[in-house]
Amino acid sequence: MSLCGFLVVLRLVPVAARYLLRRGMWGKDINKRGLPMGEIRVPEALGIVVGIVYLVIAILFQHFNFTADSMWLVEYNAALASVCFMILLGFIDDVLDVPWRVKLLLPTIAALPLLMAYAGGTAISIPKPLTSYFGVAVLELGSLYKLFMLLLAVFCTNSINIHAGLNGLEVGQTVIISAAVLIHNVMRIGSSMDIESQQAHAFSIYLVLPFLTTSLALFAFNWYPSSVFVGDTYTYFAGMALAVVGILGHFSETLLLFFLPEVLNFLCSVPQLFKFVPCPRHRLPRFDPHTGLLTGTKDGNLVNIFLRIFGRCTERTLCIRLLIFQALSCLFCFWLRYMITGWYK
Structure with missing residues (x-):
């Protein structure tokens, strides 16, 4: 079914792109300003296609895997409700362009179905070095x-x-994280003798596998040079999908380690996000149309920090570097888990 989702997204994205262009939902690539490519109208909010296909696959999957009295069914549907809610709110954001502070409230609203339906454990294991305290x-x-x-x-x-802010960065990072989540779940199922733990990780696979395949299909259109923009619809949908996967799979700590570049980007962005220093609308690097290279600005995000550290480069090269950093961070997470297993918990 996940493979079918991949093929359906490949087919539907060009169709949806034409409709969105007709409705005036398009933008121009700021990182190509001054070039002919920078004048092309690129359809936005194509994350709506991935979100809808994902939901259809996940809903149909229930018929083959869950019985009416399954203990996981309520939480599964609550997770889908939260994801659906997030897709809707993300698309509303793409249409209305809501202020940043309102954006913080959108996931709070979307998470309500999951919070209300959650019936799992609310206890945490204390790391062994801290149990004495x-x-x-x-x-x-x-x-x-x-x-x-x-x-x-x-x-x-x-x-x-x-x-x-770069072609392929939003989808690329989520593809890498979801692939790491999938590998982690498979490894935990193989190594754990606890039936409940195995079921939780299998449950996580049910949600992350169609997300990975549908995102890969979108990545084909969003990679440099992008023929579509994913919009806030996709970023919100992706974040909520990964959050519910980590929460219901009971590996939220590991999920945060997979999000290490995003954590660093957030920490570097705090002064601007909370208005301690001026924050422009788009914290993008400067593009030189004569050389085709990007130059880092003083904005505190990883995109500009990488340019300041490693020097000017093309948008494609910069995105590849950031995605490699994302992959290395996930590998570091696996190594760290291996090193502290038995000592930390």
């Missing part, structure tokens, strides 16, 4: 755990949204 090996958080779930959903959606 807490006096217990397992700490019950209660409502604080649901608050953590909410904050994780808000972070995942917005962190992808602000680590953007």
